[in-house]
Amino acid sequence: RKEVEQDPGPFNVPEGATVAFNCTYSNSASQSFFWYRQDCRKEPKLLMSVYSSGNEDGRFTAQLNRASQYISLLIRDSKLSDSATYLCVVYPNDYKLSFGAGTTVTVRA
């Protein structure tokens, strides 16, 4: 089983729509979780950290469910500029980040 698994998508949504997707992780001892955004052929950039109580950053909401070992990302009022691949990132230990393969989101006009 992979350490981090994501639905690859693609999620094709119209502008203004809400889109949500999950990421599951296998190591129950994982402590830190992040969502990174990666544009085509560019480097990953931090979108937001995911806290136990859930957190929001503008139109983006992240949730953590430790019992079921998944994190989620919800994007409200989608913009064309939200089109990207969203990478789920988990710290299973102190020295190594584990990345999911990414979920592709395409927002159409």
Add this chain to the structure above:
Amino acid sequence: DAGVTQSPTHLIKTRGQQVTLRCSPISGHKSVSWYQQVLGQGPQFIFQYYEKEERGRGNFPDRFSARQFPNYSSELNVNALLLGDSALYLCASSLVLGNNGANVLTFGAGSRLTVL
């Protein structure tokens, strides 16, 4: 302030050759890590260095090696290149080492290696 810088940005090698990739972290960052990203996949962890010592290694063969210098810059070396080594190699830096939600990584733009 300069971000994480990597060189070269693109390079083409042939099978069996050796390659050295370079990374300069953000000023003040003491931890550098390396990742390999094959097209269509997420980055895979290769190495992490902190204060010039290797602190973690991923599931990569011994053909892959790295080091960190006193100024915290780093090099990744790959020997005996295979076609499957073609990928985007990403370097990331962080202030310290640790499993801490505040200790986020900043990535460089990567070195795109093509092996023919």
